[in-house]
Amino acid sequence: MNGQDTPHGRGDGRGGRGGQSHRRRNEAGRERNRGGVRQYSQTAPSQRTRAADPARLAAFEVLRAVERDDAYANLVLPARIRQHRLDRRDAGFATELAYGALRGQGTYDAILARCVDRPLERLDPAILDALRLGAHQLLAMRVPAHAALDQTVGLARAVIGAGPGSLVNAVLRRVSAKDLATWTAELTETETDPVKRAALVHSHPEWIVRALRQSLVGHGRSVDELEALLEADNAAPVVNLVALPGLGSLDEAIDAGAEPGELVEDSALYAGGDVGRLASVRAGTVRVQDAGSQLIARAVAAVPLDGSTAERWLDLCAGPGGKAALLGALAARSGATLLANEPAGHRAELVRKALAAVDPAVWEVRTGDGRELGRLEPAGFDRVLVDVPCTGLGALRRRPEARWRRQPSDLAQLGPLQRELLDSAAEATRPGGIVAYVTCSPHPAETTAVVADLLRRRRDLELLDSAAILDAASLPGRLQAGQAEPGTDGTTVQLWPHLHGTDAMFMALLRRK
Numbered sequence: 341m342n343g344q345d346t347p348h349g350r351g352d353g354r355g356g357r358g359g360q361s362h363r364r365r366n367e368a369g370r371e372r373n374r375g376g377v378r379q380y381s382q383t384a385p386s387q388r389t390r391a392a393d394p395a396r397l398a399a400f401e402v403l404r405a406v407e408r409d410d411a412y413a414n415l416v417l418p419a420r421i422r423q424h425r426l427d428r429r430d431a432g433f434a435t436e437l438a439y440g441a442l443r444g445q446g447t448y449d450a451i452l453a454r455c456v457d458r459p460l461e462r463l464d465p466a467i468l469d470a471l472r473l474g475a476h477q478l479l480a481m482r483v484p485a486h487a488a489l490d491q492t493v494g495l496a497r498a499v500i501g502a503g504p505g506s507l508v509n510a511v512l513r514r515v516s517a518k519d520l521a522t523w524t525a526e527l528t529e530t531e532t533d534p535v536k537r538a539a540l541v542h543s544h545p546e547w548i549v550r551a552l553r554q555s556l557v558g559h560g561r562s563v564d565e566l567e568a569l570l571e572a573d574n575a576a577p578v579v580n581l582v583a584l585p586g587l588g589s590l591d592e593a594i595d596a597g598a599e600p601g602e603l604v605e606d607s608a609l610y611a612g613g614d615v616g617r618l619a620s621v622r623a624g625t626v627r628v629q630d631a632g633s634q635l636i637a638r639a640v641a642a643v644p645l646d647g648s649t650a651e652r653w654l655d656l657c658a659g660p661g662g663k664a665a666l667l668g669a670l671a672a673r674s675g676a677t678l679l680a681n682e683p684a685g686h687r688a689e690l691v692r693k694a695l696a697a698v699d700p701a702v703w704e705v706r707t708g709d710g711r712e713l714g715r716l717e718p719a720g721f722d723r724v725l726v727d728v729p730c731t732g733l734g735a736l737r738r739r740p741e742a743r744w745r746r747q748p749s750d751l752a753q754l755g756p757l758q759r760e761l762l763d764s765a766a767e768a769t770r771p772g773g774i775v776a777y778v779t780c781s782p783h784p785a786e787t788t789a790v791v792a793d794l795l796r797r798r799r800d801l802e803l804l805d806s807a808a809i810l811d812a813a814s815l816p817g818r819l820q821a822g823q824a825e826p827g828t829d830g831t832t833v834q835l836w837p838h839l840h841g842t843d844a845m846f847m848a849l850l851r852r853k
């Protein structure tokens with residue numbers, strides 16, 4: 341290991357600007373390794389590093405927990421960062437490495453399959469994870485090839501064994517012989533099916549590529565946007581912050597380098613790393629929340645209503661409490677109260693924590709099945725948010741492993757629950773009150789089809805101009821996210837990561853007659 345190859349040395353490529361936007365791209369816009377001509381360490385493999393670099397070890401442990409324990413990467417990673425006492429720069433490196441390797445798994449596995457002399461399923465899963473980490477460093481990060489190779493081999497030696505270390509060394513040398521653009525061109529040269537091509541190049545399961553294509557078409561957009569949508573799923577999302585109205589201030593975040601959000605008031609974009617360093621975030625008055633979710637909560641609170649003075653609001657599917665916290669703060673300002681319902685006990689506890697900064701007289705958390713509430717409290721609420729359990733196909737960029745976990749059957753299985761929850765929400769709404777049906781999936785089976793079914797079955801609900809209401813709640817005022825729904829005078833709203841920089845949230849606002 342030469343002096344520049346130390347885990348913390350600049351030769352390791354952690355120059356502090358490892359973010360997506362700073363990576364070098366080729367003419368086709370694909371990321372390339374910065375190394376140019378490949379350089380390898382002159383040291384013989386057996387003499388190279390045997391110690392695992394803590395940042396790479398943290399990333400490796402995240403991949404192992406995801407594969408072995410079905411863990412969520414975003415929950416495991418912070419614990420590993422703490423355990424290995426990574427400083428800010430190394431924490432950023434571990435995050436980019438773990439998330440990037442998980443997101444890119446589809447493409448990397450296809451490349452690795454050409455470099456390993458046996459089917460990947462027959463490899464020890466730990467070796468496969470080390471290879472994925474090596475492939476991501478070699479093909480998509482600003483890590484010099486020799487450092488990526490030495491350090492990944494060192495990791496494999498230290499945590500798996502000497503034999504696996506040699507295998508990792510041999511395979512990653514083959515991987516490093518070409519850059520990502522050359523590899524993907526090779527992988528797809530005989531592939532004529534555009535879905536299969538897109539799946540390989542953009543590392544998504546084929547069924548999700550198909551589902552997102554249907555989603556674009558179903559919401560009146562062009563299939564030509566598919567590539568941009570898939571690419572947006574692979575970009576690390578910037579952390580969005582919201583200052584709870586009347587409670588929080590973004591001053592501290594702005595002083596720490598956050599930029600004011602352009603889509604929604606009292607929001608900011610924070611690229612400064614661990615938000616837990618901000619006292620306002622620790623106090624719960626400033627929260628991490630996607631701008632699309634912020635907009636939806638604000639739109640629900642802002643729809644003009646006749647008839648009530650002290651309004652009652654209901655969040656029927658509230659866990660973990662992102663929208664409930666914003667709704668609670670908005671309710672406090674307008675003299676309303678909020679009931680936040682969630683059936684899973686541990687998630688109901690998260691809702692309580694999310695609401696902790698809001699006056700406790702304003703809100704209550706109920707632990708129970710939302711399908712019961714329409715019957716238990718008929719016509720009991722002025723505003724009802726029903727943010728149903730869904731496939732999450734609109735939030736894949738936030739959950740790096742989610743695309744590999746979801747199954748095509750999830751779409752069909754969730755349909756009946758989504759319909760029952762929307763019915764219960766409608767029952768719980770008073771005449772003249774509003775219901776917001778919301779998903780973080782753009783798939784027509786979970787969005788427009790559910791709303792169209794409801795409007796066919798029930799004559800006591802009308803679709804509002806949801807797009808105009810969302811526009812009014814947003815800063816630019818013209819999101820162009822609306823879609824006219826046949827047979828109604830109203831519109832639904834579909835936000836997109838590649839167009840609006842938000843999760844692909846759907847919203848339909850309905851008024852009970």
Ligand SMILES: C[S@@+](CC[C@H](N)C(=O)[O-])C[C@H]1O[C@@H](n2cnc3c(N)ncnc32)[C@H](O)[C@@H]1O
Nearest residue numbers: 657658659660661662663709710711727728729
């Ligand atoms: C998409 S999440 C809601 C996100 C939340 N509104 C937020 O902004 O943080 C859906 C929630 O619905 C809950 N859920 C599942 N089955 C439910 C049911 N039968 N009744 C009410 N909620 C349910 C899930 O546990 C999950 O917490």
